[in-house]
Amino acid sequence: MTRHGKRSLRIAHLYPELLNLYGDSGNILVLRKRLEWRGIIPEVVEVHVDDRPSFADVDLVFIGGGSDREQKIVCDKLLAERAELKAFVEDGGALAAVCGGYQLLGESYLMGDEKVPGLSLVDLYTDRGDPRLISNIVVESRICEQPIVGYENHGGRTHLGPDVEPLGKVVYGHGNDGVSGFEGCLYHNVVGTYVHGPLFPKNPGVVDYLIARAMERKYGIDELEPLDDAVELSANKAMYDRLMAGEVEEQ
Amino acid sequence: MSLSTAIAVGAGRLTHWGLHGVLRRNASQLPGRVALALDRNLIADLSHKLGRGAIVVCGTNGKTTTNNVLAAAIESCHQRVLCNRAGANMAAGVASALLPGSSADWAVIEADELSTVHILPGLRPRYMVLLNLFRDQLDRAGEIDHVQDTIAAALASSPNTVLVANGDDPLCMGVALRARKSGTRVLTFGIGEDLDLPADRVPEARFCQACGAELEYEYRAYAQMGKFSCPKCDFCRPQLDFCATGVRVTREGVEFDVVHDGKRSHISAGFGGVYMVYNLLAAFAAASLAGVGAGSFQGAIDDYNPRNGRLQHFVVDGREVILNLAKNPTGFNQNLSLLLADERPKALYFAINDNFNDGKDISWIWDVDFERLAGQAELTAICGGTRAGDVQVRMKYAGIEADIAPLVEGALAQAASLPKDRPLYVLTNYSALWPAKATLERVGVSND
Numbered sequence: 001m002t003r004h005g006k007r008s009l010r011i012a013h014l015y016p017e018l019l020n021l022y023g024d025s026g027n028i029l030v031l032r033k034r035l036e037w038r039g040i041i042p043e044v045v046e047v048h049v050d051d052r053p054s055f056a057d058v059d060l061v062f063i064g065g066g067s068d069r070e071q072k073i074v075c076d077k078l079l080a081e082r083a084e085l086k087a088f089v090e091d092g093g094a095l096a097a098v099c100g101g102y103q104l105l106g107e108s109y110l111m112g113d114e115k116v117p118g119l120s121l122v123d124l125y126t127d128r129g130d131p132r133l134i135s136n137i138v139v140e141s142r143i144c145e146q147p148i149v150g151y152e153n154h155g156g157r158t159h160l161g162p163d164v165e166p167l168g169k170v171v172y173g174h175g176n177d178g179v180s181g182f183e184g185c186l187y188h189n190v191v192g193t194y195v196h197g198p199l200f201p202k203n204p205g206v207v208d209y210l211i212a213r214a215m216e217r218k219y220g221i222d223e224l225e226p227l228d229d230a231v232e233l234s235a236n237k238a239m240y241d242r243l244m245a246g247e248v249e250e251q
Numbered sequence: 252m253s254l255s256t257a258i259a260v261g262a263g264r265l266t267h268w269g270l271h272g273v274l275r276r277n278a279s280q281l282p283g284r285v286a287l288a289l290d291r292n293l294i295a296d297l298s299h300k301l302g303r304g305a306i307v308v309c310g311t312n313g314k315t316t317t318n319n320v321l322a323a324a325i326e327s328c329h330q331r332v333l334c335n336r337a338g339a340n341m342a343a344g345v346a347s348a349l350l351p352g353s354s355a356d357w358a359v360i361e362a363d364e365l366s367t368v369h370i371l372p373g374l375r376p377r378y379m380v381l382l383n384l385f386r387d388q389l390d391r392a393g394e395i396d397h398v399q400d401t402i403a404a405a406l407a408s409s410p411n412t413v414l415v416a417n418g419d420d421p422l423c424m425g426v427a428l429r430a431r432k433s434g435t436r437v438l439t440f441g442i443g444e445d446l447d448l449p450a451d452r453v454p455e456a457r458f459c460q461a462c463g464a465e466l467e468y469e470y471r472a473y474a475q476m477g478k479f480s481c482p483k484c485d486f487c488r489p490q491l492d493f494c495a496t497g498v499r500v501t502r503e504g505v506e507f508d509v510v511h512d513g514k515r516s517h518i519s520a521g522f523g524g525v526y527m528v529y530n531l532l533a534a535f536a537a538a539s540l541a542g543v544g545a546g547s548f549q550g551a552i553d554d555y556n557p558r559n560g561r562l563q564h565f566v567v568d569g570r571e572v573i574l575n576l577a578k579n580p581t582g583f584n585q586n587l588s589l590l591l592a593d594e595r596p597k598a599l600y601f602a603i604n605d606n607f608n609d610g611k612d613i614s615w616i617w618d619v620d621f622e623r624l625a626g627q628a629e630l631t632a633i634c635g636g637t638r639a640g641d642v643q644v645r646m647k648y649a650g651i652e653a654d655i656a657p658l659v660e661g662a663l664a665q666a667a668s669l670p671k672d673r674p675l676y677v678l679t680n681y682s683a684l685w686p687a688k689a690t691l692e693r694v695g696v697s698n699d
Binding site: 020025026235238248 | 394395396463465605612613614615616618637638639640641643644645647
């Protein structure tokens, strides 16, 4: 898929009209810009509710968060694509899933008291707990140098299977289940997390990790051209410093 | 009045006197909180002193303006009105507003969406105006479904309250759908024509509130407001009881006709954009239900000058400064439309705080179409508030280079080097508004 010899990545943005709860359009915007700034053509394909997408030529998949009602609609549709998505993930396809999208990756999650089957792409499941975990959050992860800084807001408690690595260690906030001290999941080239805010803008290391995995799979290149991230990193640090100094009151 | 109510009212008034009369502090919340602690049925007990009844104004954006215009319109007809003008809109603020005096004709009350369930059962208003519902403060309010359920439950607790709802908003009509099931009478207002405005983002409500199919629109005014219908069921924009036509929205303000019961009334105001058409239309609907004539209503708008930081104009050192509240994507996008209608080169200051009353989660700034600013010639952009860094990142990805100035003083200092004919627009969210307003009032001259 190169045009005039230029490199490109094909990004599937799943159900943007339904899964867009926490500024998720910002994640796609940041992904798109960071590719463009490196001379890589972003080909963003929006997958809508009645589409039957193929993931054969997709390089990176993004799944955002939605309200319960919307998440249920999505899950019913997505289950039909499970085999395709599973093949994509097992083949090392890069996938980012945030909040509700993260819960969809697992075996099941609870909607009210109803157990809803998930995509079973990663060995994890989600049940519910009280109270809802609402807070700023900081996570230290091996996939990026800077701490991952954002916001979490979830009633679900996500439990990882024995062979699934967490995205990182919770330094501030609650994370997967509020007790394990871990947040998110890493599995092949899948990143799942409750961190929104949105995730990518203040955490360029996370988005670049995913871009690098996709470039590696497609072109065998995992070194990305560095960008000037002064603005992003200073916003990250400003929030990190406020949180660590205890300057931000949580509910 | 029972003894416990009398004690509660006395304690509340004493608190008000102590705060306001002695300490010269804001007394919009605490007196009500003190009195409510002593008498949990206080709102119900106080509502008995209202000769004509109460009107509640609710909705995500525009509550304060709509409520204050409505109160002014009713007052202009020589009625005594109790009103929470400063916008203290939870139960304590409402109780505070109801404390003064032994009788009044009306209470005109702005209510926070989630607080309706604590306010309506006691207050039993004659009318509740529902202006609009947008995604706002997800960390506090939760998803819109929850907000709708709460308002519907509040209405169910006060069965004689007539809901006066925005018929153009599928989310308000979703509340009406639920409320009708418990017997609530519904009247609607809306815009009855295509304004041919460029479409902005519709962040929510794309789907039918009854069956979940994607809604279709004949036309839209802004966000999800418009003439919608569901292709699969009968959920649609209703026949409007108060219908605005002949709508003109310009930089100078808005004007339109309202048709109600076959009668046409002309309304004009020297402020606001298309959202203000809805605010004034809603205020007009409630005012006419309360017996206010169109002439009195127009008079109240002409005299309306709230100086509450909503579209307030100042002159600072020879430069025009325009201050406005922008606390969620829809409000922000409407503000961007207003300032883009101003063709002069300009400076912009966006201040976003993350205090409790702002919402701690500011991810919504990515749902604002800042990209619309990217083509502006000679634009100066400055970011402020506790989340200035986040705003600066948002600007960067919109293609706009922006500096940081935590407070409005810094923004004024930066703007000082620009030619005097360039206005400075100051858009802030809730808790950033008051310090900005105080500073502008101190260093500038109000120019309304």
